[in-house]
Amino acid sequence: MSDQTVSAMRAGQPTSLDARTLFAMLAGFCASLVAIGLARFAYTPLIPPLIEAHWFTSSQAVTLGAANFAGYFAGALFGRAIASALTNRHALRLLMAIATAAFFACAFPLSIAWFFAWRFLSGLSGGAIMVLVATTILPHIPPARRGFASGMIFIGLGFGIAASGTLIPMLLHHGLHDTWMGLGVFSLVLTALAWFGWPASNPVLAAQGATPPSGAHSGVRVRLLYAQYAANALGLVPVMILLVDCIARGYGRGAGVGASYWVLYGAAAIFGPLICGNAGDRIGFGMAYRAVLLLQACAVALLALSANPYVIGVATVALGVSTTGIVPLALGRVHELLPHDHTEQRAAWSRATSAFALCQALAGYGYSFLFSHTHDNYALIFACGACALAIAFMADLIVNRKRVEA
Numbered sequence: 208m209s210d211q212t213v214s215a216m217r218a219g220q221p222t223s224l225d226a227r228t229l230f231a232m233l234a235g236f237c238a239s240l241v242a243i244g245l246a247r248f249a250y251t252p253l254i255p256p257l258i259e260a261h262w263f264t265s266s267q268a269v270t271l272g273a274a275n276f277a278g279y280f281a282g283a284l285f286g287r288a289i290a291s292a293l294t295n296r297h298a299l300r301l302l303m304a305i306a307t308a309a310f311f312a313c314a315f316p317l318s319i320a321w322f323f324a325w326r327f328l329s330g331l332s333g334g335a336i337m338v339l340v341a342t343t344i345l346p347h348i349p350p351a352r353r354g355f356a357s358g359m360i361f362i363g364l365g366f367g368i369a370a371s372g373t374l375i376p377m378l379l380h381h382g383l384h385d386t387w388m389g390l391g392v393f394s395l396v397l398t399a400l401a402w403f404g405w406p407a408s409n410p411v412l413a414a415q416g417a418t419p420p421s422g423a424h425s426g427v428r429v430r431l432l433y434a435q436y437a438a439n440a441l442g443l444v445p446v447m448i449l450l451v452d453c454i455a456r457g458y459g460r461g462a463g464v465g466a467s468y469w470v471l472y473g474a475a476a477i478f479g480p481l482i483c484g485n486a487g488d489r490i491g492f493g494m495a496y497r498a499v500l501l502l503q504a505c506a507v508a509l510l511a512l513s514a515n516p517y518v519i520g521v522a523t524v525a526l527g528v529s530t531t532g533i534v535p536l537a538l539g540r541v542h543e544l545l546p547h548d549h550t551e552q553r554a555a556w557s558r559a560t561s562a563f564a565l566c567q568a569l570a571g572y573g574y575s576f577l578f579s580h581t582h583d584n585y586a587l588i589f590a591c592g593a594c595a596l597a598i599a600f601m602a603d604l605i606v607n608r609k610r611v612e613a
Contacts, residue, residue: 276564364480472524
């Protein structure tokens with residue numbers, strides 16, 4: 208099925224959103240903010256205070272950061288199994304509660320094992336929620352509004368990144384213990400707000416009167432999407448790890464300047480899901496995903512090639528938008544490729560999220576090894592990320608050209 212055919216199908220669909228649907232979207236926003244936006248991104252600015260307060264050594268702090276990535280991978284793998292055992296509604300409630308409990312538990316550094324376990328559990332919650340949240344809500348959304356809806360759900364990721372550069376420094380004035388407790392209270396409020404917003408069940412999809420896509424070629428494009436989404440992790444991890452450090456230490460501009468770019472990155476990330484989700488609604492998710500891959504490759508390449516502060520600023524904004532915006536685009540692409548099979552949509556999204564999570568964890572360790580063995584060569588790491596994204600973009604062009612020729 209072509210992207211144009213999908214767009215044509217959407218044209219005849221209702222577009223209204225009732226109060227119950229809007230409440231479900233709010234619950235999704237709260238879940239992505241708590242379990243991914245805060246649980247993952249709020250830890251980055253907490254690493255220096257954790258070391259300075261002698262809670263953990265620098266190597267232990269890095270290990271604890273990796274615990275969240277490992278948990279995220281586990282959650283992506285087992286999220287559907289958890290939902291099968293508990294139902295989606297009860298699973299999402301439990302996962303948000305676990306992520307919230309992890310914030311309170313981390314206020315007490317009883318041991319490295321204690322902290323590691325809770326960081327792992329917070330990551331598991333994030334991975335499972337990423338798999339379940341949209342596939343629980345989107346079946347209740349008219350097809351023509353699913354890009355907007357997924358954007359509203361995943362905008363929580365952007366708020367989490369923005370909060371990591373703004374809220375955390377303010378909380379740290381009261382000490383590490385109170386910072387973790389404050390994050391816990393904030394998450395508890397969001398969990399309570401989302402508690403009754405989850406749909407009770409998934410609707411049975413009605414036949415849409417269109418011919419399903421060719422099985423063989425659809426399978427190729429779905430597998431390509433998995434590889435592209437994994438390449439997104441390889442391309443974005445250098446930015447998430449090294450952007451601030453490159454500006455602060457690599458270019459000698461200081462931690463304050465580096466932090467200001469991180470705030471800029473977070474502010475752009477807030478709008479990423481809405482911008483990209485609406486683009487998918489308008490031009491098709493396949494074309495929008497392709498465009499964002501090219502944008503990411505160019506932006507990461509700029510970081511590798513230029514130290515100009517304005518160039519870095521432009522690249523930072525582009526990457527902030529695309530870091531969070533790529534999520535609703537990938538999800539929308541799954542729905543485009545598998546429009547008639549809700550069960551397979553869930554399975555495909557779980558596989559895509561697992562591929563991203565695995566490459567994210569491998570990239571974190573791999574880039575760290577390469578960085579330490581190339582005398583802190585920031586440009587090389589960014590260049591590796593740009594190459595991964597460029598290859599994903601070229602693969603998309605090749606596969607779709609073969610499809611046209613066929």
